[in-house]
Amino acid sequence: MSIRHGLLALLERGQMYGYQLRAAFEESTGATWPLNIGQVYTTLGRLERDGLVLALPENEGGQRPYEITDAGRAELALWFATPISRTDRPRDELAIKLALALTTPGVDVRAVVQNQRTATMRALQEFGRLKRIDDRPDDLAWRLVLDAMMFQAEAELRWLDHCEASLVRYRPKPANSPTGAAGATGPAGTPGPAAADPAAGDPSAGAGPRVGGKLPR
Structure with a gap:
C-alpha cells in the first residue's frame, strides 16, 4: 500500500494533522503497517509540494491540519480505479x-x-x-x-x-565446471569424453536438475 495514497484517503474523510493521520492509518490497516511520525510529515510535505494537499493555519493546540485538494481527490480516484500490478509491489x-x-x-x-x-x-x-x-x-x-x-x-x-x-x-553444479559436468569440454572448448557419450549429453540422463543459481521449480 502506498503511504501517499493512504494519507490522501484519510484526508478525504476530513481535515487532520500529523498525529491524527498516523493513528487513523494504523487503525485502518489493523496496525499491520506501523508508521513513524517522520514518515507522515515527510509524505505530507511531498503531497503539499505536488498540490495534492493544503496545509492550513495552526489550531489553538499548535497542530497544523491538512486538507485534500481537488487534484488530490483526482489522484486518489485514479489510484482506487487502477489495479495493483505485481511489479508495483516490494520485492520478495x-x-x-x-x-x-x-x-x-x-x-x-x-x-x-x-x-x-x-x-x-x-x-x-x-x-x-x-x-x-x-x-x-x-x-x-x-x-x-x-x-x-x-x-x-x-x-x-x-x-x-x-x-x-x-x-x-537439488544437485549443485561443480564449482570448477562452468557447464555442471566434469569433462564436458576439452581444451579450447573442444568436446571432452563426457560430450562424446550421447547419454552424457542428454539432460534426462543426469543425476538431478541443473538449476544453477536459481530456485528449483
Whole structure:
C-alpha cells in the first residue's frame, strides 16, 4: 500500500494533522503497517509540494491540519480505479534471501528454510489468536486486512514446503565446471569424453536438475 495514497484517503474523510493521520492509518490497516511520525510529515510535505494537499493555519493546540485538494481527490480516484500490478509491489525479500543462500558458500539453506517456517507459523498462530478474540466483529476493514495476512502466511508456508522438497532433489553444479559436468569440454572448448557419450549429453540422463543459481521449480 502506498503511504501517499493512504494519507490522501484519510484526508478525504476530513481535515487532520500529523498525529491524527498516523493513528487513523494504523487503525485502518489493523496496525499491520506501523508508521513513524517522520514518515507522515515527510509524505505530507511531498503531497503539499505536488498540490495534492493544503496545509492550513495552526489550531489553538499548535497542530497544523491538512486538507485534500481537488487534484488530490483526482489522484486518489485514479489510484482506487487502477489495479495493483505485481511489479508495483516490494520485492520478495524471502525469495531473494533463499536464492542468495543457494549460491553463498557456508550457508545452511535448509536451516534458513526451517527458521523462516518457524517464524511464519508463529505469525499465523498470532493472526488466528487475534481473529478469535476479535472485539470488533463489525469492523470489516480490519477483518479483511487480517484475513489477507493469514492467507499470505499460509501461502508462504506452502512455498517453504516446496522449497524444502526441491532442496532434496537439488544437485549443485561443480564449482570448477562452468557447464555442471566434469569433462564436458576439452581444451579450447573442444568436446571432452563426457560430450562424446550421447547419454552424457542428454539432460534426462543426469543425476538431478541443473538449476544453477536459481530456485528449483
